[in-house]
Amino acid sequence: MTRLTDHKTLGIAYATTAGVFMVVGFLLMLLFRWQLAWPGQPIAVATAIFGETNAPGGILLPEFYYQLVAMHGSVMIFLAVVPMAVGALGSYFVPLQIGASGLAFPRLGAAGYLLYLAAGVLMAASFVLPGGAANSGWTSYPPLAIIASSGQTVWLVGILMLGVSSMLGAISVLATIVAYRAPGLTLMRLPFFVWSQAMTALLLLLAFPALQGAAVFQLMDRVAGTSFFLPSGLAVSNTPLAVSGGGNPLLWQHLFWFLAHPEVYVLILPAMGVVAEVITAHARRALWRYGLMVGAVVALGAWSMVVWAHHMLLTGMSTTLSSFFQITTMAVSVPSVILITSLVVTLWGGAIRYTTAMCFALAFLPMFGLGGVTGLPLGLGPSNLILHDTYYVIGHFHYLVAPGTMFALFAATYHWFPKVTGRRLDERLGLVHFIGSFVTMNAVFLPMFLMGIMGVNRRMYDAGLQYQLAEPTLAWNPHMTWNAVALGVFQLVFLVNIVWSAKRGTPAENPWQATTLEWATTSPPPAGNFAEPPIVTGAPYRYEEEGA
Amino acid sequence: MSTIALSDRQGRAASAGMWLFIASIVMFYGALFSGYVLLRAGSPVWETPWRTGPAAEWPIAVDHWFRTMWLGFAVMQSRRLAGEGVAIAGLPRFSWLVGLAGTAFVWRCVYIAGWLASQGLVPAMSVPLACWYVLTGTVALLVAGGTIAAVWVALERVPAAQRARRGAMLQRYWLLMLVLWLTTVGGLYLV
Numbered sequence: 001m002t003r004l005t006d007h008k009t010l011g012i013a014y015a016t017t018a019g020v021f022m023v024v025g026f027l028l029m030l031l032f033r034w035q036l037a038w039p040g041q042p043i044a045v046a047t048a049i050f051g052e053t054n055a056p057g058g059i060l061l062p063e064f065y066y067q068l069v070a071m072h073g074s075v076m077i078f079l080a081v082v083p084m085a086v087g088a089l090g091s092y093f094v095p096l097q098i099g100a101s102g103l104a105f106p107r108l109g110a111a112g113y114l115l116y117l118a119a120g121v122l123m124a125a126s127f128v129l130p131g132g133a134a135n136s137g138w139t140s141y142p143p144l145a146i147i148a149s150s151g152q153t154v155w156l157v158g159i160l161m162l163g164v165s166s167m168l169g170a171i172s173v174l175a176t177i178v179a180y181r182a183p184g185l186t187l188m189r190l191p192f193f194v195w196s197q198a199m200t201a202l203l204l205l206l207a208f209p210a211l212q213g214a215a216v217f218q219l220m221d222r223v224a225g226t227s228f229f230l231p232s233g234l235a236v237s238n239t240p241l242a243v244s245g246g247g248n249p250l251l252w253q254h255l256f257w258f259l260a261h262p263e264v265y266v267l268i269l270p271a272m273g274v275v276a277e278v279i280t281a282h283a284r285r286a287l288w289r290y291g292l293m294v295g296a297v298v299a300l301g302a303w304s305m306v307v308w309a310h311h312m313l314l315t316g317m318s319t320t321l322s323s324f325f326q327i328t329t330m331a332v333s334v335p336s337v338i339l340i341t342s343l344v345v346t347l348w349g350g351a352i353r354y355t356t357a358m359c360f361a362l363a364f365l366p367m368f369g370l371g372g373v374t375g376l377p378l379g380l381g382p383s384n385l386i387l388h389d390t391y392y393v394i395g396h397f398h399y400l401v402a403p404g405t406m407f408a409l410f411a412a413t414y415h416w417f418p419k420v421t422g423r424r425l426d427e428r429l430g431l432v433h434f435i436g437s438f439v440t441m442n443a444v445f446l447p448m449f450l451m452g453i454m455g456v457n458r459r460m461y462d463a464g465l466q467y468q469l470a471e472p473t474l475a476w477n478p479h480m481t482w483n484a485v486a487l488g489v490f491q492l493v494f495l496v497n498i499v500w501s502a503k504r505g506t507p508a509e510n511p512w513q514a515t516t517l518e519w520a521t522t523s524p525p526p527a528g529n530f531a532e533p534p535i536v537t538g539a540p541y542r543y544e545e546e547g548a
Numbered sequence: 549m550s551t552i553a554l555s556d557r558q559g560r561a562a563s564a565g566m567w568l569f570i571a572s573i574v575m576f577y578g579a580l581f582s583g584y585v586l587l588r589a590g591s592p593v594w595e596t597p598w599r600t601g602p603a604a605e606w607p608i609a610v611d612h613w614f615r616t617m618w619l620g621f622a623v624m625q626s627r628r629l630a631g632e633g634v635a636i637a638g639l640p641r642f643s644w645l646v647g648l649a650g651t652a653f654v655w656r657c658v659y660i661a662g663w664l665a666s667q668g669l670v671p672a673m674s675v676p677l678a679c680w681y682v683l684t685g686t687v688a689l690l691v692a693g694g695t696i697a698a699v700w701v702a703l704e705r706v707p708a709a710q711r712a713r714r715g716a717m718l719q720r721y722w723l724l725m726l727v728l729w730l731t732t733v734g735g736l737y738l739v
Contacts, residue, residue, distance in 0.1 A: 104561035171568045179561035205572050213579025220682060225672030228583065246675040251586055255579055 011092025099182025392452020
C-alpha cells in the first residue's frame, strides 16, 4: 500500500496486472476460436485442464464456450484495456506531464488499484464455481443473465467493485489535473494526452455509476428474488418462473449502454492522446489546430453520453426516439473526424522518423478510421436491421479496440519505455512485432465484416454449421484462428523485447528529443519526479523551434 | 500559479475531489431513480403495499419525515462544523451530532425494513416493494458512509483550519443526502 501511493509504482502495478489479464483474455479467445475453426473437434489437453464438466473428451461444451466468450469480453474491456489505458498510463504519465510530484490523493489511487485487482481475481476465479463463470455475454442481458449460473453473481460483484475502483482513480487523476499543475501550465498548454485522460476520467466517473445501479438491480433479481428485469409470465423451458414479474428487461439495456457506449470512448480517448504525443515527437511537428482538438475531445466525451440507445434500435423503440439516437450517433462522428484529421495533417511537412512507436501510431489512424466508418451503418436503423448481432459488429468494435486502442498502447510502450526504465526497446524486434501484429490482426478481423454482411450471426457455438448462408465462411475460420495464434507468437516477441531491453537495452534519457514535461526530468524519474519544480512558459509541442 | 502554497493546492484538490465524488453519487442514484421512474411509468398498476393492508397500521411516511428532519439537523450541524471550526482541545461536538443524527437515521431505516419484512412484505413480493427497498436502502447506505466520515472527522487530531475544511466537505455531502432523501420520499409517496 505504501509503495502504491507513488504514482509511478501504481502505474507499473496497473500495467503489469492489466498485462496479465490481457494474456488471460487472449488465451480465452484462442480456446473459443479453436471451437469456431473446428467445431466439435477435441482439443488434446482440454479435459485435463478444464475437466469433464466443461470439455468431455476434449470437446468444449456449449455452456463452457459461452463462458469463454463472455469472460473474454469482460476481461479484455474491464480488466485489461481500460486499466492499461487509464490506470497505467494515466497514473504514471499525467502527474509527470503536468509537472506534479504525484497524484493529489495517492491513497485513493492505491485503493482503486487494490479494488481492481480484487475484482479481477474474483471474476477470473469464478471459472471454478459450480456452473462456471458468467456465460451471458459481456453485456449480461436479462432475463438470461438472471437465470444464469452463480458465476453471474460474481461477475456483478466484480463490476460493482470495478465501478468503485474507477471512481477512486478518476477522482484522483482529475483532482491532480485541477490542482497540481506546474506554474504557468494553463489549461490550453496541457499536453493533449492529459486532456484525453481528463475526459476519460470524467466519462468513467459519470457513466460507470449507471452500470453500478443496473448491477444492484440485477444482483437483487438474482439474490433477493426481485423482478426488476423480469416481465410477468416468464417461462423457462416451458416452466413458469416463480417470481412476481412486472419488471422490464429493456431497463438493463438502457442502463448498461449508458455506460458501455461511453466505455468505447474510454478506450479510444487515451489512445488518441497517446497517438498525439507519439506523432508530434516523431514527426517533429506541433499538433495541427491544438485548440480544435481539445474542443473535439471534450465534445466527443460529452456527446458520447447521448448516443447509447443506438445499440437498441431493434428493441421496438418509438420512431421519434430512434430518430433522435440515429442523429446523435451520426453527429458523434464529427469530433472523431476532427481528431483524426488533425493528427493526419500534423504529419504534413514533418520530419517523420519511422520508429516502432511511430509505426504503431501511424497504423492506428487507418485502423481506427476503419473501425469508426464501419460503425456508421450500425448507427442507422435500416442497415442496423441487417447487420445487428452479426459478425460485422464484432469486426467493427474489434477494429476500434484491437488494431485501434491496442496499437496505441503498443505505441505508448515503445515511446515511453525509455522514460520508465531509462532504456530503449530494441527497434528490430519492435519492427517484427509491428509487422506481425499488423498483418495478423487484419487477417483475424477483416473477414468478419464479410461474414456479417453475409448474415452470419455472432454467438453461434458451431460457427453457423447448420445455416446455409454461413457455409461459404466456414473455411475462413481456420485461417482466422491460425492468424490469432500467430498474433500471439508476435506478442511473445514483444514480451521478450520488454524483458531483454529492461536490462540490456540501449540507455536513453530522451531518445525522441520530446518537449513535453515528462521528459524534463531524468529517466526513470526520481522520487518526487522533478529536482526543481518546473515552470512552464510555452506550449507543450515546440518542435518547430530552433534546436528542439 | 507559482505562488500557490501547498495547502491551497491540497484545498483545491480536496474541493474538486468532493464535487467529483458528489457527481458520481448523483449519477449512481440517478440510475436507480430513473430505473424506478421507468418501471413505474411502464406498469399499468403500481401497488404500494406499505400504504394498504397490514402496513397501513404503521405510518411509514410519517417516520420518513422524521428521518428527513434528522437529516436536516445533520446538515445544520455540519454547516456549523464547516463555518466555525472546532476547538482542538475539546470534542468536536458538531461532528458528533452529525454522527448521532446519521446513526438514528440508519437505525430507523433498518428497523422499518425489518418490520416490513416481518409482515411478509419482502422485496421479492412485487416490483414497487423492491423499488422501495432499493431506494431507501441506498440512501441509508450513503448516510451510513457520511456518518462514518463525520465520526472520523470528530476523532482526527488535526489543526482547526484543516478540520473546518473537512467539515465543509462533509457539509456538501450531507446536503446531497438531504436532496437524495427528499427525492426518494417525494418519488415514493408524493407522486
